[in-house]
Amino acid sequence: MGCSWLLILGLIQIVAHSLEIQGSGEEPIPVIAHNVTGVLEEDVYLSCEYQGSAQINKAEWKRRISSSKFKRLAGFSNGELFSRGDFSKPDSSTNLTVRMKVSSVEAEGEYICEFQEEEENPFGSVFVTVIAKPDIRIEVNSETINDTHYQLVSCSAVGGRPMPQIIWLVGDRPPSDFPFTVNESKTLHSNGTSTLISTLRFPTHLQDEESVICVVKHETLPNPKSTTANVETYARPNVTIKAEMVQQGGHDSWVVSCISSGGRPDTEISLALNGNNEVERESSANSDMKSLSVRLPVIEYEGHNITCVFKHPKFLYAESQRINLPTFYLSGIQFRSEVGSNSNEFLELQEGDSNIVISLEVTGNVPRYSIICKK
Structure with a gap:
């Protein structure tokens, strides 16, 4: 019996508490998304819905300008829906879902x-964070310092917010400290965005990959964006020296x-004789071969070394x-x-x-000889 009285007492307290809440006039809280991220120059939706049953006289989205001033943006007033600036009209007086262009x-x-409503002004707030999608650009430049050719590949993420991240891949791997160097520069713009420029520098003759990849990571990109730049490469040439004898105008010459x-680029070729005489030199080149030739009289250049x-x-x-x-x-x-006898000097024939x-x-x-026979 004692337990039954305790149960009845508990029920009485719950009912009394419920009546107290109903009598307090506690206002319904609008259903609202509290944190929204918008991309610059794109649309974002702000949702806010009234869950109560009272008659709505006025409803609006607004933004605080000062401690006592607000800017009306969109809503319901005087029986009509309205919007201003970058806002669309809401769905209804109780559903203030609007589309806002992040300009x-x-x-x-x-x-x-x-x-x-008649007695209360329920409200809620949402904070909009603005991010900006960077414009990705890549370019290749070159410079020569102390006869060494360098390439500079610049990858720019322009107008991003927040600052993006740039990494490089050479042969599907991050570049090693040598012979590669990476320099970054950052620029903040007056519109609240920023630009990050990353420059990959390397001597051309020390890398063999025909392309490098710039990878940009940013909140606006669902996946990191990869951009490929084709770069110049060098190829080791095959080199040789050869000599062949030619006859011109009845005279023998070595070529x-x-x-x-x-090779790529062209090979620098020089030819040295162990003498001071000026000789005729000929150069030729095509897409795959380059040569330097010299024509030398056979008699004059017997036993000479050519380098x-x-x-x-x-x-x-070299x-x-x-x-x-x-x-x-x-x-x-x-x-x-x-007939007759064999001789190293003469051969005698009989009448x-x-x-x-x-x-x-x-x-x-001797490379060749001629015989003159006279009777």
Whole structure:
């Protein structure tokens, strides 16, 4: 029986508390999103809905200008829906959901949603944070310092808010400290946005990737944005020296050629003789090969050394190749015939001999010789 009286007493207290709340006239709180993020130059929605049952005389979105002044933006007044500036008209007098265009960073701040009923003015507030999507640009420049060619790839995230983050990838990996360097510069703009410029610098001859990637991370990007820049690369050339004999106007000459192929950029070629005489030099180049040639009289340049010197950014040091022009000599001549005696100097024929075949054997390393036969 004691337990029953305690239960009845508890029920009486709950009912009394409920009647006290109803009698207090406690106002219904509007349903509102309290934190909203808007992107500059895009639309954002502010929602606020009245949940009570009283007649709404007036409802509006407003923003505080000073301690005692507010700017009316959109709402319901005098039986009509209204809007100003960057705001759309709300859905109804009890549903103040509006579309706002975020036209400047100054749109960031607190907005108040307020309803006026017969006895109370329930209200709520929302804070709008403004962010700005950066414009991503990339460009490649170059410079030469102390005969070393450098490339500078600049990636710019322009007009972002807050400040974005930029990282680099070379061959799908972050660049190493050497030979790469990364410099950043930041600029704050009067409209509340900022620009971040990251510059990747490297000597061209020390990297072999044909492209680099700039990756920008920012709150406005669902996924990091990657932008690829094509860069110049160097290729190690194949170099060689060769000599071939040509005949022109009845005279024999050596054509000695220094040849570079498959290199990028062009190889710097020089040709050195172990003599002071001026000789005719010829240069030729196409998309894949470059050569430097010299024409030398065979007799004058017997036994000379010719050196080709090749300079290229992919060579740690200048590469040299040498060729030694041969010295020609005639060691002996021997006559042979089916008749008469063989001799190294002469061949005697007898009167009346006919249809005689005479052969001449020459020993030595002469490139060519001519025979004059006189009767």
